[in-house]
Amino acid sequence: MCEAELIVNMQNDDFSAFEDIFHKYKNKALGTAYLITGNLFTSEDVVQEAFILCYTRIKALKNPELFKPWFFKIVTRLSWKHSGYNKKVTPVEDIFEQAEANSVSFEKSSLNVFKKEEYEELYRSINMLDKKSKTTVILFYFNDFSIKEIAEIMGCFQGTVKSRLFNSRKKLKKFLYDFSKESGSDEVLKYIR
Numbered sequence: 001m002c003e004a005e006l007i008v009n010m011q012n013d014d015f016s017a018f019e020d021i022f023h024k025y026k027n028k029a030l031g032t033a034y035l036i037t038g039n040l041f042t043s044e045d046v047v048q049e050a051f052i053l054c055y056t057r058i059k060a061l062k063n064p065e066l067f068k069p070w071f072f073k074i075v076t077r078l079s080w081k082h083s084g085y086n087k088k089v090t091p092v093e094d095i096f097e098q099a100e101a102n103s104v105s106f107e108k109s110s111l112n113v114f115k116k117e118e119y120e121e122l123y124r125s126i127n128m129l130d131k132k133s134k135t136t137v138i139l140f141y142f143n144d145f146s147i148k149e150i151a152e153i154m155g156c157f158q159g160t161v162k163s164r165l166f167n168s169r170k171k172l173k174k175f176l177y178d179f180s181k182e183s184g185s186d187e188v189l190k191y192i193r
Contacts (some may be wrong), residue, residue, distance in 0.1 A: 007064035018055055028143060029075045035138045036079035046078045069152035076135055076153055125175035129168055136164040
């Protein structure tokens, strides 16, 4: 069954369709929320709240084909809202261990190509960006959303997304330049294309 059919079934109160959607998007939603909030426990709360809102508001979605950006808009907004609540951040070095323990997978993510210290530096650099730039980078690089999808999720023009990505790349290259010289690895710089 295609995703649009699952959404229509959800809108007709089919709970098994909701379960299918939950299993399809739970890991990606948790990964996105974690990267925005920096806290695994907060991320779990965000994802739980996002799926509750999804279930209660699904009938308002007029075009089932737009479910994915609609849902990730909810995840993004909740992550922004909750990121200020709890400033206790899970240490970056623990992310993979915690993710494994909690069945979180960063599917199709390029995170696995980095050595631990490269990932930590990249993550620190991304966290130095403003909220909207950080979210744009996360949605584009870590979740493989298109420019159009990111514009829908963030409620802005595609040109704004392109501008944020361009400016974020410049800032990240600047942040990461010293790290690459010290470590002798330019892998992090190659990633920010």
